[in-house]
Amino acid sequence: MQASEIYERIKSKFEDAIVEFKADAIVEPYLEVKPDKVKDICEFLRDEPDLAFDYLMCLSGVDYGDGTLGVVYHIYSMKHGHRFVLKVKVSVNDPVVQSVESVWKSADWHEREAYDMFGIIFEGHPDLRRILMPYDWPEGSYPLRKDFQVPEFYNGMKVPY
């Protein structure tokens, strides 16, 4: 199924959740949706038999550098062999996105990573801890954000050595 058809299907069900559908984006079209509806949309995408997006390829956090953070979902259907890109944008001051952990289990660690690196809070995630950074990494410091400053000292060690 083509991306535009998939978009039509989503539009017919979640008219109010859609922010933007960019059909002419370079390489792949994507659909931007509202962060508080993403779980419902994902559930719909997974459960609808002719969409059947059962495989979450990748979930990436992004810092766009202009005060917005984003989450990008690349999803794939093992059954039909089609793919789709969903996007969510939130402001850096209130970065709350619905968790899709209950839809695809693979989102579990990916969401933890996005939280760890960007501070995006996934609402409804059962175990939102840091995953790659050490547990004693300072609260509120998210290394992949564009405004991240490398600390001068880490645990008494000078950076860079």
Place this chain on the structure above:
Amino acid sequence: MRQYFKNIFIAIWTILVGLKLTFKHLFVRAVTIQYPDVKLKLPERARNRLYVNIDDCIGCRQCEMACPVDCITIETVKALPNEDLGVTSTGNKKRLWVTKFDIDISKCCYCGLCVYPCPTECIYMTDVYEFSEYKRHNLIYHFSNFTPEEAEMKKRQVEQFELEQKMKKAKPAEQVPVNNPESGEKKS
């Protein structure tokens, strides 16, 4: 019951098959070599220790830019108009004194990215792979012909020259003679 005895039989059989194989390998020629005594010849493309032929370096900093781990540090000083630095073996004319060309080989990741952009092919990877040191700072290789003091002197010379130039620009005077043969010997 049949499965039970079959299992026992398969277990014994596969163990015997394995034993036969390992026993056979007792007499197979070893593939390892006795390293410090015997050394393999490395292929010509082997990427190991970096080497810089400083006589050919024109100080273009291409390698420094290409390095993904920033292990190369280059400092250059502009040659005075009266100094002739000669040409490299590839025929490029040298215009800069390379007062500092340090490679911190302990940071080097042996990717070889610095080798390709070099216009005079003066930086390349050799097949030397034994260069462990007791002190970490010994792994910073200084390829430049200048000692720090000489480099400092050179820098001051140029500063002074530029100052003079500025002064001269302010009040133009006769040309400084180019191609002073003595200053070409300054190197080393």
Place this chain on the structure above:
Amino acid sequence: MATFEITTRSVRGDLKTDTMILNMGPQHPSTHGVLRLELVVDGEIIVDVIPHIGYLHRCFEKHAEQMTNYQQVIPYVDRMDYVAAMGNELAYVLAVEKLMGLEVPERVQYIRVIMAELQRIASHLLAVGTYGLDLGAFTPFLWCFREREKILDLFEITCGARLLYNYIWVGGLSHDLPSEFGKKLKDFLKTFPKALKEINDLLTFNKIFIDRTANIGVLPPDVAINYGCSGPMLRGSGVKFDLRKNEPYLVYDRFEFDVPVGEGKMGTVGDCWDRYYVRVREMEESLKIIEQAWEQLPPGDVHSAIPKKVRPPQGEVYFRTENPRGEIGFYIISDGHSASPFRVKARAPSFVNLSVLPEISRGYMIADLVAILGSVDIVLGEVDR
């Protein structure tokens, strides 16, 4: 020595017993690196597994943003899955090329296929060997290494490095194949099946090995898909999904090869033995691909399409390829004006595959956990990036 049933929890009755927390790793012989597993065990039976990762985190994604151009990211990409560096480079380079809309010469594509498949064999050899090591068989490990050395020699004569190649470049390759490559490759293709048979005899079909791995760590296909597993992990569960077949990239659609899937030959579909055997069979299939690719290899120049400056247009791409460990994907955002990527996200197969570990290891014994972890075949460089 028949297959045996797993009891999930010991019977307690009136006896007061307690679970014990056992720290496995970060320094442990069978965690394949610096993985720390917090095991909650009831005697020898595992109640829960909590993986703690990040000990090898090297900020790959941050590094990639800090580079001055796209080319410089490649050495960093190498270091993700350091036993299958060619595959990582391939995925990254193909993603950038797709973003730029770059066409590469046929010869480059064929050489890339040969390299990627050789790398797959090398990586699977390591996986098979260390799996034997995890289960106490030391000899197959070194036999596998002996074979792997031959592949590394091939890589060394081609690009000068044995492990971290920086060979596949955007638009081309760093070197063309050397003249002696063909002869050495043919030697390898001739001797490898024999070596593989020896390993099969010694390890794969050994009764003790089968008993240790069959019916252990069963991963049903729907769980595997839901957890995003890929590669031998997914195919071991019987899902016939291989990106080389399903989403052909390079010139994979021109070769004939099978996609081996787990068949439950020794136990249940999706157990450790299936995952292991899928890897062994994949090596044979890779051999087939290499043979065909070498025969069809066209002449040409490998440098002709390398662009002077890699500067993709504004846009983003998610490109995935089949690495030895599964689907490796790169999500690259380019802002259009700078020469370095705006954001690179690596979807590492081991990272995703590892997340299913707690799900499939509950109720087994500590010795089984080692077997399961070995069959997942993680590389910590890739898990932590």
Place this chain on the structure above:
Amino acid sequence: MPEIFNMLIASFIPLLFILIYAVVILWVEIKVASHVQDRLGYMYTGGFHGIAQPIADLLKLLTKEHITPANSDKIFFTLAPVLVFASSYAAYAALPFTSTFIAANLNVGIFYIIAITSFVVIGILMAGWSSNNKYSLLGAMRSVAQIVSYEIPTVLSILTVVVAVGTLNLQEICEIQKGGISSWNIFKYPPFMLITFLIYFTASLAEVNRTPFDIPEAESELVAGYHTEYTGMKFAMFYLAEYANMFLVSGIAAILFFGGWSSPFGKFLSSPGWGVFWFVSKGLFFVFLQIMLRWTLPRLRVDQLMYVSWKVLTPISFVNLMMVGLWAILK
């Protein structure tokens, strides 16, 4: 006075044998391992194929620091390796090296050996418990379960031989098999004695914690099992005990099934001096077999180990015992 002197000499000879044998077998083990794996192993120390490397290793172990973990039970921690080594050393007393030398010619020699080697279990449990390390404890628990359950098939198979030869005295068992290869126990009551031997050999592998039954020290699961925390000479004691045990079970196998010190050619080369040679070389052959098995097989899991013992070896050895007994009565 001379009696004590004699006893000292008699006890010293097995000790000397163990030490020399351990050094040799350490070297053999490493060399076999490396050649099986297509490599050379150590080559430098002592000239020919690193012949002096085991001695260097032992010296290194002797000079290493003794580390006692802070929270360990110090008395047991120190005592455990001694106990493990002492029990396997004590078993050598009843081992007939040749027709004229046996440290203690006991009527119930084989019974004594079975009894005294059981002490190893206590030593291992002490080591695992006192280390205050979870891995050690798990290893010790496995080891105890393993040795206790494998005692049964071992004893049953030994009992089968005893039924066949009608004595518990090891020296007499050897005397009976004196007439060359054809009179060895292994060829009696075919095929039951052969099966008995296989059971004994398998069970003895488990008794000495060798692959495929090395789960107490399974390095990829339990790091090093019960001796994880041991260093220096204490560790060397465990090591020595393991190798001493290896020869012990191999020696018993040689005595029970392969004629012990008797020559395979009947009267030819059967003087007491040659007796030592035959006995040691038969024993070493089985040690070699154990080493080969170690570098061939993966290891079993702890419950499969129990399965092998209780559901395979024990019932079959019971059947064997009965058949041999019946046959002996009917004969």
